[in-house]
Amino acid sequence: MPLNDERPSSTSSGEDQGSDVESEHCSSMTSSSDTECSRESFTSDGSSKPCTPSSSPPKSLTLDEVMEAERDLSNLSLTHEITVNPNFHLEPDSLPQNSLWKMVRDNLHKAFWDILESELDDDPPEYGQAIKLLEDIRESLLSLLNPGPNRMRTQIMEVLDMELIRQQADNDALDIQGLASYIITTMGKMCSPVRDVEIKKLHESTHNNIVTLFREIFRVLDLMKIDLVNFNIQNLRVVLKKHSVEYEREKFQNILDKEPSALDHTTLWIKSAVQELLSSSEPTEQTQGPGKGQRVLPGPFQILHTAFLSLLTWEFDKRPLPETWMTDEMRVRELGRQLEQTQALNEVLLIVYSTVGGPIQGLSALSDRLKRMTSVLLDGMHRPGFNPQEALEGVSAxxxxxxxxxxxERNYPALSPALQATLTGQICSITQKDNPIRTLVEDRVQQYFMGLICDPKATLEQVPAGLTAIKPELATLGERFVSLVNYNKSVYGPFYGNIIKTLLFSSPPVANPPQDSAQHAVAPN
Structure with missing residues (x-):
């Protein structure tokens, strides 16, 4: 922990944001020469034989191996969070009010402080608990210093010499109030600027009850420990950004070595994308031969882009997220929620302007009011108990x-009751999945995100027709999503490459693969 001239600044919380780490393209995936590929045939209707990436056979794991895999997963998650979330920091422990754990902790703490107060009130005072307290404080202060010998460490060891303190206690000569003042002064030299107010309060409380004073000292020491951890996270983030791709890939490989099934959900995710592309492709035009009536295999980039796009509409209650996206699960969930709410907002505005027409066209102030009002009324549409039909009726009114x-106000006639009823009915109908306005908006949003994934030069502000009202929101969501996709592709590209090669080429070929086939696209930089 830096001293006076190296005091760390405080961190602040914020919403998760995507990493600004620049992506490596899918070319970071392994080349076709890395592994021998057999081939798998796909039928003309787009179905495929089940297959999984080759891996070692299942084996029983020892407890040590399970614990090591758990540590790898924990390190992977923590490293990823520090790297992609610039606002990641630790907060002091906070247990829910009236919870069992809080009651147990508070009772234990109260018992400790009651014993300390009872001992100090004895005549002569007992210092057993107080000496343990001072020893804990000394270790806490030393833990906040930079490693190695320095003047501050030497001074703390001299003033808080536990052997000398025990001798003073035995002779009833212990100046515990003086030691408390020294501890507070030392804390003031070591703390970050954000704790200056807390230290000032401690200085002003030295005349108060000594037990209360020590309770506050421990509280502020806990805050200083959190500050130190957050200061180290800030410094570590710079290093991690340089090596995070290799580190995360290595940690995931360690997990995969211990648990070969750690890519099962990822394989199913990519396989679904392959089947989706095959079902929408045209059969080959061969009139005879082994490839007759079969479909051209999609390229690996096309497969990955389709798979990535499916994350925006992922049904978490029906299937688990791919293992390679577990560290970003909360970000993917939040993106999906915000995108769905943004789409609903756009659908409402499209219905309003197409129904009312000319009298409200070109009025930016009115458009902004309608947009803000609708956003507020649709906020929280993913929370339990939210009634979309009731909310949309309120929006309509x-x-x-x-x-x-x-x-x-502009001397136009008000909306007739019949037109208001029509408008309300159309707005409430967007809850139906086959609603044409909803389908149109969802298709164009998918088109927008696919363009961002496929084309690195695509601009965030260039949205398809009909989405102008939500252009700022789409640009924000698009930037976050593309950042996550690019980073994920950089880390897990080799794993995706192997899965795609296994899925496409695990049995005799049935069609000539396109030019951007797996063996060309997965060559590393």
């Missing part, structure tokens, strides 16, 4: 009220 106000 507020929109009709706002439209009537705007129309009458």
């Amino acid at each position: 507020q929109i009709c009220c706002e439209l009537n106000k705007s129309l009458t």
Whole structure:
């Protein structure tokens, strides 16, 4: 922990943001020469024979191996979070009010401080608990210093010499109030600027009850430990960003070595993308021969892009996320929620402007009011108990009220009851999956995100027609999603390459693969 001239600044919390680590392209995946590939045939209707990447046969794991795999997974998750989330930091422990753990902890702490107060109130005072307390404080102070000998460490060891303190206690000559003042002064020299107010309060409390003072000292020491950890995380982030791809890939390989099934969900995820592409492709035009009526195999980039796009509409309650995306599960969930809410907002606005038409066209202030109002009413649409039909009825009522106000102010007739009923019905109908406005918006949003994934030069602000009202929101979500995709591709590209080669080429070929086939696209840089 730096001293006076090296005091760390405080960290602040914030929403998760995507990593700004630049991606390696899918070319970071292993080349076809790395492994021998057999081939797997796909039928003309797009189905395929089941297959999984080659791996060693299942084996029983020892407890040590299980624990080591758990440590690898923990290190992988922590490293990834520090790298991709610039606002990641630790917060002091906070147990829920009225929880059993909080009650147990509070009772234990109260018992300790009650014993300390009872001993110090004895005549003559007993210092058994107080000496243990001072010893803990000394170790906490030493843990906050940089490793190696320095003047501050030497001074702490001299002032808080436990052998000398025990001798003073035995002779009833222990100046515990003076030791508390020294501890607070030392803490002030070691703490980050954000704790200066806390240290000032401690200095002002030295005349208070000594037990209360020591309780506050321990509370502030705990905060200083968190500050030190967050300061180290900030410094570590710079190093991790340089080596995070190799480190995460190595840690995941360690997990895969111990548990060969650690890519099962990832394989199913990529296989679903292959089958989706095959089912939508045209059969070959050969009239005879072994390739007659079969479909051209998709290229690896096409497969990966389709798989990545499916994450935006992932149904978490129906199937688990691919293992290679588990460290980003919360980010993927939040992106999906925000995207769905943004799409609903755009659908409502499209219905309003297509139904009412000319009298409200070109009014940016009205458009902004309608957008803000609808966003507020649709907020939390993914929370349990949210009633979308009821919310959309409320949206419709507020929109009709706002439209009537705007129309009458500009000498237009208010919306007729029949038109208001039509508008309300159309807005409420977007809850139906086959609603044409909903289908249109969802298709164009998918088109927008696919363009961002496929083309590194695609601009975030260039949105398809009909999505102009949500362009700022789409740009924000697009930037975060592309950042996650590029980083994920850089780390797990070799694993994806092996899975794709196994899926496409595990039995005799049935069609000539396209030019960007796996053996060309997976060559490393």
